[in-house]
Amino acid sequence: MEQFIRLxxxxxxxLTLPVTREPRPHSAERVLAAAGHQGVRENLHYDLELPGDWDCTGAGVSLNGKPLNSLWDSxxxxxxxxxxxxxxxMGLVELEITLQKGEEPGEIWYTDLLPVxxxxxQQQENLKAMVEYIYAHQAPLLRDKAPEGTGPDSRNGFQDFLSQLTLAEEILQVYEESYGYFKANCRHTLETAEVVDWTEKxxxxxxxxxxxxxxxxxxxxxxxxxxxVGDKHxxxxxxLMTQDKMSRDVYENQVVLSFLxxxxxxxxxxxxxxxxxxQGLDLPEADREGYQLSSQVLYANAAHMLKGFLERCDEVEERLQEMFVSYRQILPVTLLDASQMPEPTEPFFRVPQYYRIYLCIHQWYQNTCRHFPRERMLLNLYENTFVxxxxxxxxxLQGLRQEGFVLEECRRKVYTLGSRNLYDHSGYQNVYRLERGDEExxxxxxxxxxxxxxxxPGAIHLYRNTTYAFKPLEEGHYYTPDYLLRWKQGNRENYLILDAKYSYxxxxLQELMPEMSYKYLLSLSPVPYEEKGQPVEVAVRGLEILYGLTHGEQQLESFYNCQLPVKEIRPAANVIPFSEEVTEENQQENIRELLREVRG
Structure with a gap:
């Protein structure tokens, strides 16, 4: 019997919402279907009513996996x-309700995805611009299924798909260049056959x-x-006579045509x-009584990307069709089952034209991407803060690369404390290594x-030096800043702690900087170590808070607004505007300031 809760x-x-006992798998189809569901309004307050026949003494709620503070009205x-x-x-949300019976947690119920x-x-326009920037620069961010530690050249889902189209275009070029050979000089056999022909033959x-x-x-x-016969001759x-007839229906030619x-x-x-x-991205009711789907920008960017892919895909398919017809005319052969990689024969290694074709076949079958990466096309950007x-x-990353640093490696690192895994298994890489000259x-x-x-190797040489916290009852054994920038040159290793705040x-400056300074400047210390028998100087150079709600601010600003002109205060404590309202020139100037700070 289907169960319902009420928001x-x-x-x-x-809002009457159906719930299930089993969490639904996250898929592109489910994300697309959610656009037509009842929506929740971002600026309104909600409470949750449970069915009266549910046997529980309390209940807790999580939103997209994060527990919410709540009170139980029995x-x-x-x-x-x-x-x-x-x-x-923004985007889509999912509620998870955990029932309680006494001290023990009971049943767990899940809603479907709800559009926000x-x-x-203007704030939403700024957010939209941020999402568009993410889509345009997402390639190094997304985590691949390849083994850990692979470099940036290991392709992600989109790159695999695009590389397959590029490979198809390269293969078409090989077929075009080889057409003359296969028309005049391809492999053939002479078959003896009985035919009816003119007597003189x-x-x-x-x-x-x-x-x-x-x-x-x-x-x-x-x-x-x-x-x-009588008096006539x-x-x-x-x-009927026997003749030697040329046949092109040999294995190698069958492979050449079947592969096309x-x-x-x-x-x-x-x-x-x-x-x-x-078709799934043709969203219904973009405007709902003065409200809009917050996921509209996600879908719009995905649709733009898809249409570009489809246009190129159609072009390649049309060229392939023309090439297949052309080769079918000069190679009237029996088509093979091409579901598996064909076995190579001696001519594929000896004859240059056949060798080139077989190399193309090998590359195509080695390319494991056979489907468009649908799940990764719809990024899971659920919260403004996470966006x-x-x-x-x-x-x-883009700013550092524009300063001449080359992205050498991007990978995912797993963090543990004892037997506990401390890292959220998201679809993003979390370590990016760049180099420029002798700087890393x-x-x-x-x-x-x-x-x-x-x-x-590659260890972070910082540690939390106290369990005390800025706020009571928040003591702990680890911190998780949003970013950590490490600069290394020779026997020097410097760190900048960076945190992103979607705030003003x-x-x-007034409310968040004191707590952030306690956490990341007072409560973190460098770990001395040696490399190749030489001591490495490790230092924390400062704290940089990136804020997203900008009102015309363009440049980095120091927390120390009463500095004497004698000497710079260390460690640094700065706030930096980060939004699409900041000009490209100022964005890059702020990146240069970060590099100056971390180099020391």
């Missing part, structure tokens, strides 16, 4: 929230020839000499997948800094 809006409206069987639970969320509705504003007479002559008198014509106009058919099938299937996704974190990551920069995304020294400059 009660502050204006009196009620009289009304409701979960009350002291704040607006959907504030600062927002009212248009007879080379030998066999018993079959004479039998055919006797059975087909219609070919006899009067002649001055020949077979005498006859000669056959045509006879296989490519045509693969590209066609990918085109079908993309078309289905484009901002990913935006800052993309901006930092490493940008860590959401690193975990514990009270134990880290060991091994004044709030960051």
């Amino acid at each position: 009660r809006e502050q204006n009196g409206e009620v 009289r009304r069987h409701m979960i009350l929230f002291p704040y607006n639970i959907f504030a600062y969320h 509705l927002i009212q248009p504003s 007879v080379q030998t007479v066999s018993p079959h020839t004479l039998q055919y002559l006797v059975r087909h008198p219609e070919y006899l014509r009067e002649a001055p000499f020949g077979i005498q 006859y000669l056959p106009e045509k006879l 058919q296989r490519m045509l099938y693969d590209i066609g299937e990918e085109g079908k997948e993309i078309r289905a996704l484009v 901002f974190e990913i935006y800052c990551l993309a901006r930092l 920069l490493t940008l860590f995304f959401q690193p975990v800094l514990t009270d134990q020294p880290e060991q091994g 400059r004044k709030k960051v």
Whole structure:
């Protein structure tokens, strides 16, 4: 029997939502279907009413996997929230309700994905611009399924798909260049066959020839000499004879043509997948009583990307179709089952034209991407704050590369404390190593800094030096800043701690900077170590807070607004505007300031 819960809006409206005991898998189809579901408004307050027949003494709620603060109203069987639970969320949300019986947690119920509705504003336009930037620079961010530690040249889902189209175009070029050879000089065999042909072509007479002559008198014509019948002579106009006939229906040619058919099938299937996704992105009711789908920008960027892929896919498919028809005319051969890599024969290694074709075949079958990466096309950007974190990551990487640093490695690092895994398994890389000359920069995304020294190559040489916290009851053993920038040159190793706050400059300076300074400047210390028998000088150079709600601010600003002109205060404590409202010139100037700070 299907179960339902009710979300009660502050204006009196009620959303009745079906719930299930099993979490639904995250898929592109589910994300697309969610656009047509009932939406929750980002700026309204909600409480949650549970069915009266649910046997529980309390309940807790998580939103997209994060627990929410709530109060249990046993009289009304409701979960009350002291704040607006959907504030600062975008895209899609999912509620998870955990029932309690006494001290033990009981059943868990899950809603489907709910679209978040927002009212248009300048803030949302800024957020939209951030998402567009993420889409344009997402390639090094997304985590591949390849083994850990692979470099940036290991392709992600989109790169695999695009590289397959590029490979198809390169293969078409090889086929175009080889067409003349296969038309005039391709491999063939001579087959002896009995054919009926003009008499002058007879080379030998066999018993079959004479039998055919006797059975087909219609070919006899009067002649001055020949077979005498009465007082007349006859000669056959045509006879059955044996001839050597050239056949191109050999294994190597079968492989050449069958592979073109296989490519045509693969590209066609990918085109079908993309078309289905484009149709799914035709969203209903973009405007709902003054509210808009916050996921509209995600879908719009995905649709733009898909249409570009589809256009190129169609072009490749059309060229493949033309090439297949052309080769079919010069190679009238039996088509093979091309579902598996064909076995090579000696001509594929000896004859240059066949060798080039076989190399193309090998590359195609080695390319494991056979479907468009649908799940990765729809990025899981659920919260404004998380959008901002990913935006800052993309901006930092791009800015460092524009300063001449080359991205040498991007990978995912797993952090542990004892037997506990401390890292959220998201779809993003979290370590990016860049080099320029003898300088090495490493940008860590959401690193975990514990009270134990880290060991091994590439270790972070910082540790948490106290369990005390800035706020009571928040004591602990590790910190997780949003980013950590490490600069290394020779025997020097410097660190900058960076944190992203989707907030205003004044709030960051007055309210957030004191807590951040306690956590990342007072509570972190360098770990001395040796490299190749030489001591390495490790230092924390400062704290940089990146803020996203800008009102015309363009440049980095120091927390120390009463500095004497004698000497710079160390460690640094700065706030930096990070949004698409900041000009490209100022964005890059702020990156240069970061590099100056971390170099010391």
